[in-house]
Amino acid sequence: MDFPMFHLDWLNNRFLIAVIAILHVLINHGLAVGYIPYITWMEYKGLKNSKSDEITDMKWDAFIYKKMKVAFIITTTIGAMTGVGIWFSASLVSPSSIASLIRVFFWAWFIEWFVFVTEVVLILIYFLTWKNSNKSLSAKMRHIRFGWFLAVFSWITMAIIVAILGFMMDPGNWNEHHSLLNGFSNPIYLPQLAFRTPTAMLVAGLFGMLLTVIFGKKEPELRAKGIKYAGIWILCWAPLSLIGAIIYWNVLPEAMIANMSTAVGTMQFSEYYDLLKIIIIVAISLVLVLATFAFLKPSRVKIWMVIIPCFCAFGFLGVFERVREFIRKPYVIGGYMYSNLLREEDYPLYKKEGILKFATYASTSEINESNKIQAGRDVFMLTCSRCHTTKGVNSITYVFERMYGFGKPLDVASVAGYIPNMHMGRTYMPPFPGNDKELDALAHFIKSLQTSGESLEGVQSKGVQVNPINSVETFKK
Numbered sequence: 001m002d003f004p005m006f007h008l009d010w011l012n013n014r015f016l017i018a019v020i021a022i023l024h025v026l027i028n029h030g031l032a033v034g035y036i037p038y039i040t041w042m043e044y045k046g047l048k049n050s051k052s053d054e055i056t057d058m059k060w061d062a063f064i065y066k067k068m069k070v071a072f073i074i075t076t077t078i079g080a081m082t083g084v085g086i087w088f089s090a091s092l093v094s095p096s097s098i099a100s101l102i103r104v105f106f107w108a109w110f111i112e113w114f115v116f117v118t119e120v121v122l123i124l125i126y127f128l129t130w131k132n133s134n135k136s137l138s139a140k141m142r143h144i145r146f147g148w149f150l151a152v153f154s155w156i157t158m159a160i161i162v163a164i165l166g167f168m169m170d171p172g173n174w175n176e177h178h179s180l181l182n183g184f185s186n187p188i189y190l191p192q193l194a195f196r197t198p199t200a201m202l203v204a205g206l207f208g209m210l211l212t213v214i215f216g217k218k219e220p221e222l223r224a225k226g227i228k229y230a231g232i233w234i235l236c237w238a239p240l241s242l243i244g245a246i247i248y249w250n251v252l253p254e255a256m257i258a259n260m261s262t263a264v265g266t267m268q269f270s271e272y273y274d275l276l277k278i279i280i281i282v283a284i285s286l287v288l289v290l291a292t293f294a295f296l297k298p299s300r301v302k303i304w305m306v307i308i309p310c311f312c313a314f315g316f317l318g319v320f321e322r323v324r325e326f327i328r329k330p331y332v333i334g335g336y337m338y339s340n341l342l343r344e345e346d347y348p349l350y351k352k353e354g355i356l357k358f359a360t361y362a363s364t365s366e367i368n369e370s371n372k373i374q375a376g377r378d379v380f381m382l383t384c385s386r387c388h389t390t391k392g393v394n395s396i397t398y399v400f401e402r403m404y405g406f407g408k409p410l411d412v413a414s415v416a417g418y419i420p421n422m423h424m425g426r427t428y429m430p431p432f433p434g435n436d437k438e439l440d441a442l443a444h445f446i447k448s449l450q451t452s453g454e455s456l457e458g459v460q461s462k463g464v465q466v467n468p469i470n471s472v473e474t475f476k477k
């Protein structure tokens with residue numbers, strides 16, 4: 001309401017955030033939070049297994065260095081950029097929610113920023129000093145200690161962000177007392193952290209094993225040793241990840257579990273939901289079988305054996321993120337702000353007086369016969385556009401036609417009859433906030449889309465229009 005509405009009609013706004021955020025999580029968890037301790041442990045193994053007259057096992061050390069190089073390049077480029085990208089995309093699509101979160105977590109984000117910058121600097125130091133540290137035993141030991149230190153730092157950045165993610169799902173008693181401490185002590189925080197920590201380790205182990213297989217082609221001895229260690233690493237973390245998943249699942253409120261089947265895919269997909277459970281069990285078993293085999297018979301591990309579980313692990317981490325984003329609906333901040341960026345406590349006012357009157361940016365505030373479609377477009381932008389498009393992904397005409405028949409002209413009365421009840425059957429949608437006139441205008445606009453085929457433009461292409469009741473002309477009168 002207070003911000004101009006950015007809108008991507010072909011891709012869907014949620015999609016933009018999701019793509020960037022998911023990519024970021026995959027890199028952050030798989031190649032930093034879980035990977036740094038894994039690599040440090042490998043580096044330590046080289047030192048421990050070396051002969052008494054050498055600093056470390058140099059061949060092994062060079063092998064591990066190569067594996068670190070891959071993560072170093074990816075985390076400091078795509079990883080760092082997508083991290084900042086989440087800020088850009090979320091503040092474009094969902095400015096009001098970011099504005100609220102900033103007010104709660106100002107100091108957390110302030111500290112997180114320092115921790116993040118420090119983390120990047122530490123990664124640079126860790127990687128760039130690696131070769132030099134091989135010159136003396138004490139330098140090597142310092143380097144390894146530095147690796148552990150970096151691992152803790154990467155974990156702390158995740159631990160801060162997870163507090164915010166948990167908060168958005170269920171702010172707990174923050175809705176009564178708005179304080180940072182209440183924000184941090186939200187009920188989903190620790191269970192989510194208990195799940196993410198070992199899962200990051202697990203995914204990193206699989207990625208590490210994949211690189212070992214690829215880089216070890218000409219070095220069968222190093223390859224076998226690396227695969228064996230990765231197997232041990234995975235076997236250690238997998239049970240913890242499973243326990244974490246169960247703890248996390250058990251704290252999810254029932255309303256979120258109810259959203260789960262649509263969250264995983266789309267509504268059509270919800271029928272295959274049970275199938276998905278089977279796929280998860282198969283994938284977990286696959287990872288465990290691979291890890292056990294890698295531990296017992298490392299030299300017989302083939303690349304395809306690693307690629308499939310690795311793909312599954314990254315895939316599930318991605319699905320997990322999408323699900324987390326989705327199941328908190330209809331809220332963007334649980335019990336406080338709906339996904340359409342309107343605060344729950346403002347709803348009674350909007351229902352009575354209409355939302356257009358309070359929108360800072362709208363083309364009209366008074367609805368009459370001649371501007372109905374135009375007003376309906378504004379109402380759509382304010383109440384549906386964070387999740388629906390007019391022509392692209394999850395298009396509004398498509399979802400209505402799916403209910404009332406494809407190719408048939410929509411009936412304005414049926415559309416207007418459905419909208420005030422939409423949140424009851426489909427609990428992931430917020431209730432419609434506007435008054436009767438706005439409902440009627442919205443229904444007319446949706447129907448008009450069937451013939452106009454209009455693609456809704458966001459402010460980024462259409463420009464900003466201040467609500468006429470707030471314009472300079474009105475104030476001058």
Ligand code: HEC
Nearest residue numbers: 266267268329339340383384387399400419428429430432
């Ligand atoms: C928080 C996001 C969100 C908002 C806001 C939202 N919707 Fe939806 N809506 C969805 C999702 C997700 C679906 C399911 C799409 C699918 O999986 O096929 C859906 C489905 C629908 C359906 C089809 C329901 C069915 O039973 O088949 C209709 C109709 C609909 N939305 C209308 C609206 C209208 C009108 C608005 C604005 C007043 C709106 N929605 C706002 C997310 C939202």
